Structures are given as structure tokens and as C-alpha cells.
Amino acid sequence: MTERIVVVGAALFDSGRLLAARRSAPPALAGRWELPGGKVEPGETPEAALVRELREELGVTARTVARVPGQWPLKAPYVLQVWTAHLLPGSRDPEPLQDHDALRWLTPGELWDVDWLDQDVPAVRATLALLDSGAR
Numbered sequence: 001m002t003e004r005i006v007v008v009g010a011a012l013f014d015s016g017r018l019l020a021a022r023r024s025a026p027p028a029l030a031g032r033w034e035l036p037g038g039k040v041e042p043g044e045t046p047e048a049a050l051v052r053e054l055r056e057e058l059g060v061t062a063r064t065v066a067r068v069p070g071q072w073p074l075k076a077p078y079v080l081q082v083w084t085a086h087l088l089p090g091s092r093d094p095e096p097l098q099d100h101d102a103l104r105w106l107t108p109g110e111l112w113d114v115d116w117l118d119q120d121v122p123a124v125r126a127t128l129a130l131l132d133s134g135a136r
């Protein structure tokens with residue numbers, strides 16, 4: 001059986017807005033929007049991987065808050081798991097340093113204005129359900 005590899009995505013919130021990132025590669029995914037993040041490396045916790053990926057990809061310092069229940073299959077052997085996260089005080093503003101060519105802070109009314117990757121749609125919905133339930 002193939003080993004499952006976790007891709008962590010951040011539902012990064014600031015002032016009630018959610019950060020969406022537009023992928024610049026690979027060609028099959030370029031132009032679609034996702035939750036920033038990446039693959040968990042061997043020996044790394046998902047939370048540590050997410051903090052690392054946010055630093056590498058966006059130049060920010062952030063902390064994870066809560067796991068969003070559920071996981072979503074990506075191209076095998078990858079599976080997407082999501083954590084809510086916040087910028088730490090004093091963090092730089094996110095910039096598309098790696099893997100992305102645009103960023104948007106989405107207000108609640110704008111959440112579906114971007115062309116999310118298909119597999120991110122249920123993940124974003126589950127994130128909203130978690131927030132609606134009062135957990136943060």
C-alpha cells in the first residue's frame with residue numbers, strides 16, 4: 001500500500017479575512033487559488049510544517065490555532081489537512097515569494113470570488129463550519 005503524505009494548508013485569518021493564494025505552478029494548477037502550505041517532511045509535525053511553509057512561501061511568522069476536522073484526497077499519495085492560523089504580532093505582511101503569483105485577503109462576502117482548486121472547496125467549507133461552531 002502506498003504511504004500517505006500529508007499536505008498541510010493554512011486557513012490564515014487576519015481581521016476576519018481569509019488569505020487565499022494563487023498558484024504559479026505546476027501548469028495543471030497554475031492560476032487556481034489555494035490555502036498556502038505544503039508537504040509535511042519526515043519527522044516534522046504538521047503544525048511545524050505549516051509554520052515553516054508560511055515563512056518560506058509568504059515571509060510571515062504565524063501560529064497554528066486548530067485543526068479543521070476532516071481531510072481531503074489530492075493526487076495520490078497526498079492528502080490535504082487544514083489548520084486555522086493567525087499572523088503573530090510583528091509579522092511582515094504576506095508576499096508571494098514562492099509557488100504563488102497573487103494573494104488576496106477575502107472578507108466573508110468574497111470567499112467564493114476566487115477560483116479555488118476543486119479539492120480546496122470542501123476544505124474551505126469545513127473551515128467556515130468550524131468557525132461558525134465558535135471554535136478558533
Ligand SMILES: Nc1nc2c([nH]c(=O)n2[C@H]2C[C@H](O)[C@@H](COP(=O)(O)OP(=O)(O)OP(=O)(O)O)O2)c(=O)[nH]1
Nearest residue numbers: 007008009034035036037038039074080117119120
Ligand atoms: N499547499 C497546498 N497544496 C495544495 C492545496 N490543494 C492542493 O491540491 N494542493 C496540492 C498542490 C501540490 O500538488 C501539493 C502540495 O505541494 P506544494 O508544492 O505546495 O508543497 P511544497 O511546498 O512542500 O512543495 P515542494 O516544492 O517540496 O514539492 O498539494 C492547498 O490548499 N495547499
